[in-house]
Amino acid sequence: MKTARDRRDSRWDTHREQRRVELVAATITAVRRHGAGVGMDDIAAEAGTSKTAVYRHFRDRTGLYVAVCETVAKVLVGQIRKATDREFGASGRGPRFALSEGIDAYLRLIESDREVYLFVVHRPLLDPAVHAADPVTDLVAMIGDHVAGVIAKQFRRNGHDDPARARSWGHGLVGLVRGAADDWITRPDGTTRDELTARLTDLAWAGLAGPAPSPEVTA
Structure with missing residues (x-):
């Protein structure tokens, strides 16, 4: 029985x-x-x-909201992983293009599913009285961990092993892209996705390639 x-x-x-x-x-x-x-x-x-x-x-609205966030996170991380892996592959164009494709994958989801993105970010179903982990923070952390893994893998290919630096850079990149993306989607000024991808890639790549000389040093 x-x-x-x-x-x-x-x-x-x-x-x-x-x-x-x-x-x-x-x-x-x-x-x-x-x-x-x-x-x-x-x-x-x-x-x-x-x-x-x-x-x-x-159980409640928060439970449903968290489940939606988890689903969106899986889709977003999957698209970023696919884009970056393709450029790091044997026939890929290298790390700078992998960076650009990863940023574009993030922005593409926002552009194509604007309301879902805003639903996740603005937390309309989340009860502020419930003291629980923030699903958006968890989503961003998940993406940051993935990007850190990509950077760490590239470090090892170049003969280095610096997981702490890779983690800092990975989460810093995600913060950079998310901040610009939030502004882009909520306060449109005519900037296209391709233009924003190029701007963020230029900014991030200059940082990853090493700090630019200060004005005093250049002078």
């Missing part, structure tokens, strides 16, 4: 996980349809269920 119960529990675990995936997908669709300020009523309607049913799978 215990084995039978275990099997039933396992089947229900699979069903619950699948339902969670479906509800996250419905939430993202609702965000795209109604904008970053979407409410729980719109999300439940998109999922074809009630708010109570949604909360049964995520």
Whole structure:
């Protein structure tokens, strides 16, 4: 009898996980349809269920929001990894192009899914009274760790092993790109994605290549 119960529990675990995936997908669709300020009523309607049913799978709005952030993070990190790995491959063009492609992958997601990005960054469903880890900080840290890994790998190819420096540079790069991207998407001034990618690549690459001489030294 215990084995039978275990099997039933396992089947229900699979069903619950699948339902969670479906509800996250419905939430993202609702965000795209109604904008970053979407409410729980719109999300439940998109999922074809009630708010109570949604909360049964995520406990509360914060749980659903965190699940959406995790999904967005996986997509974003996957796209950045694919872009940088391609340029570091045998037929790639090298580290500067890998940097440019990684930045462009980040900006491309923001540009193509603006409302989802704003939903994640502005935290409309996050209850400020709940003292929990910030999902956005976790997302940025995840991307920073990946970029640090890419830099560390390049260090080793060049005969160096400096994980602390790679970590600082990786998280610093992500902060640079995120700050510029947030301003670009919320206060558009006509700058295209290609233009912003080029500007950030130039700035980041100059920093990675070594500090430029000060005006006094140049003089």
